[in-house]
Amino acid sequence: MPLITALLTYLGNKSISKGSFPARLKYSQIIPIFKKGNKTELTNYRPVSLLTSFSKIFEKLIYRRLNKHVILYKILAKEQFGFRRNTSTDKAIFQLLDIILKALDNKEWTGCLFCDLSKAFDYVNHDILLEKLKFYGITRNANKLINSYLTNRYQRVKIKDNNDIDYCSEWDNVKQGVPQGSVLGPLLFLLYINDLPDTINDISSRVLFASDTNIICIHHDISVFNDETEIVFQKINKWLQANLLILNFNKTKIVHFSTKHPETTQAQIKYEDK
Secondary structure, three states: OHHHHHHHHHHHHHHHHHOOOOHHHOEEEEEEEEOOOOOOOHHHEEEEEEOOHHHHHHHHHHHHHHHHHHHHOOOOOOOEOOOOOOOOHHHHHHHHHHHHHHHHHOOOEEEEEEEOEOOOHHHOOHHHHHHHHHHOOOOHHHHHHHHHHHOOEEEEEEEEOOOOOEEEOOOEEEOOOOOOOOOOHHHHHHHHOOOOHHHOOOOEEEEEEOOEEEEEEEEOOHHHHHHHHHHHHHHHHHHHHHOOOOEOOOOOEEEEEOOOOOOOEEEEOOOOOO
């Protein structure tokens, strides 16, 4: 055990000092995990990356240093509740409900835009991510190391048939995205979408949980409320286009909340490029 520890320590320090992630650790098998709905629809599966144990050790070394930098300089948006210590879906829901109920108590028009991104982790653009990391102070060897981690990765899909026999696709180069199921992937994704809340004006409140973005629009004037709801949606869509992410219009909804009726009004979003 001490021999393995000493070797891994040496290799880990070498990787960080040289800004290079070991090429042999850039191979992953993708296991499609069924979520819900029609099993013949590919969009109803979540692609989870199975990585080697050594890869996770190297990723954890990078993660700890990167996360320490993020916490020290308070980089992540306060509206983000996903993949962070001392946060949870319960806290995100509480924050969302607290804002809505206070607005209703003040007799204000209240609505929430629930945005769903299509395959968000898979659409992360490496060049954009690396530039954002530079903006957050992750430069030089640290940026070079993340670049090495992301580029020249290879993956293949592995599935089982009804007889529990494995079938694998050919190895293929990964040109975009961060690995789901990895140690480092979630933090890199949070940094990628970290500037999203800043694109929305002060009239709206934001609650984010990873790729799920919830925008609460509140105003005492119905005409202003309707205008702001439209403006907020346009701003979000513009940001997504600039960052090469795709909004899932089938799952993106706007809900108007009211105390006058037992139910809320829900509408599906329809976007027209202007």
